[in-house]
Amino acid sequence: MTTDIGISEENRKSVANILSKILADEFVLLAKTKQAHWNVEGNDFYDKHKLFDEQAGQIAETIDSVAERIRTLGHLVPGTLKAFLELSHLTENAPAENDSQSFISELLSAHEAIINHIRSNINLFANDYEDLGTSDFITGLMQEHEKTAWILRAHLK
Template identity: 55%
Template sequence: MKTAIGIGPEHREVVAHQLATLLADEFVLSTKTLRAHWNLEGPDFHSLHGFFEELYQQAANRADQVAERIRQLGHYAPASLKTFLQLTHLTEQDDAGTDSLRLIRLLLRDHESIIEFVRGILDEFQSAHKDAGTSDFVTTLLAQHEKTAWMLRSHLK
């Protein structure tokens, strides 16, 4: 069925592709946060174990929202690990360790990377593609990442 939402198909395609990259970033971040939750050790285990659990649930929820936004634009969301790894800006790290401060630094770096990516596409959605809905949507995600980055950064002081 044709998607008739007042945005031309060529614009929806570009926006959906950018959102696919964001989806990959959110999925990879969710996995990396889950790894931190599972493998954390140290005297701050109890408090950070719960904090990391909250963060990976938020990341998984954001990934779901991004995938649904792609569908609202009339496109299919990527849904394979291979595709996510091809699209993401983030890198996997097998040597993340179990130390809370190292894990926090790694997660902070990923949130900041996503913040920079979203800032780069935000205006484009509105100005170049006339997609105020997606612009508003990613603005909300940007604020969520900024808050999480602040919380992670606060652990490092």
């Protein structure tokens, strides 16, 4: 069955491909955040353990939303670790230390990379691909990452 939502198949495919990269970034970010949750050590362990767990839960919800947006456009969603690692702009780097400041710095860097990647696609989706829905969707996604980045940044002061 064809998907007739007012966006050409070519444009929907282009948008789905970019969204797949965003999905991969989110999945790698989830792994980084869970690593921080599981391995953080120090006198602030309990607070940061909880913080990272809450952030991981938010990222998991985001992953589902991005995947559902890809399906809404009529395309299949990548779902293997291999595919995510090939598509992601992020690396699996881990900090040298297991203290909260090292993990926060690593996660902040990842969130900022995602923010910049998303921001570069907002107008592309709206103007070039005529997909205002996805443009709006990723604008909201970017705002979520901006808020999380602000929270992480505040912990580094």
